[in-house]
Amino acid sequence: MIEILASFPGLGKKSSRRIVFHLLEKGPQTAFKLAESLKTLHEKTYFCLSCGSISDRDECHICKDPSRDKTVICVVENFIDQIILESTNFYNGLYHVLGGALSPLDGIGPEKLSIGKLLERVGSGDVREVIIATNPSPEGNTTALYLADLMSDFRVTVTRLGRGIPVGGDIDLLDLETIRLSLEGRIQIKKQVD
Ligand SMILES: [Zn+2]
Structure with missing residues (x-):
């Protein structure tokens, strides 16, 4: 044990x-x-069919909540990062859990991440902003650029968490105020196309 x-x-x-x-x-x-x-x-835990987050039913309470802003999706690497962003009480949009970050050295290519489902959601119409909140690590940054590139033809603005996040840092090690500021000061990495 x-x-x-x-x-x-x-x-x-x-x-x-x-x-x-x-x-x-x-x-x-x-x-x-x-x-x-x-x-x-494992019997009582499901993955939300929409965002991929951990849930006790097919659709998680955030995706189901009518008061959430359905025009914004915040993309995170994992469930823990989602919980941390959520606990800032600052963000009221939806999430998308990727299941990791691109890392060719570890054999993690795009097919291992929930990217197809993300594009499907973004392409479905209502979404106007995608906030990429992957870690500011080399893998997280590569993933962010890769996703921004994939969404270049979509009618959405793509942003990345802004100031306060140290290079190479981990979201789950930051204090809530830093995360709140980085959400507030997010940087646009792709403009909305008409
Ligand atoms: Zn969900």
Whole structure:
């Protein structure tokens, strides 16, 4: 169990050992509870058919919410980045979860990301702005330019998160105020074509 936990993001051998000993100390009840929730994790979790986010039904609560601005889509690499942007309480549009960023060295090409679905959504008419909120890493930047290029013929403005985001940084490591400012000060990377 220590080995399995140690392979998870953010957990090393030391913290994995602490979790296992904690479970042993707590007695069987806690371990059973954890086992039960792990068993149903995949059964009770869906990916939103529209945005690709994690949901407890076919369509997530954000896509379903009539008060959200359906003319703006914010593209993120993963679910955690979406939660972080959402927790700024500043953004009221929709999201699109790509499932990663382009990284040829790791074998991640466009076919591994949810790009077709994004183009389908953007091309469907209502969308006027796409905010690309991939990480400011080389992979995230390449992905942003690639997407902007793909959307060059669409009638949308494409923007990128602006000031305050350090080069090479990770969205999930930034404070909420920085993210809010970068959303507010987003930079246009493609104009809307008529
Ligand atoms: Zn959704």
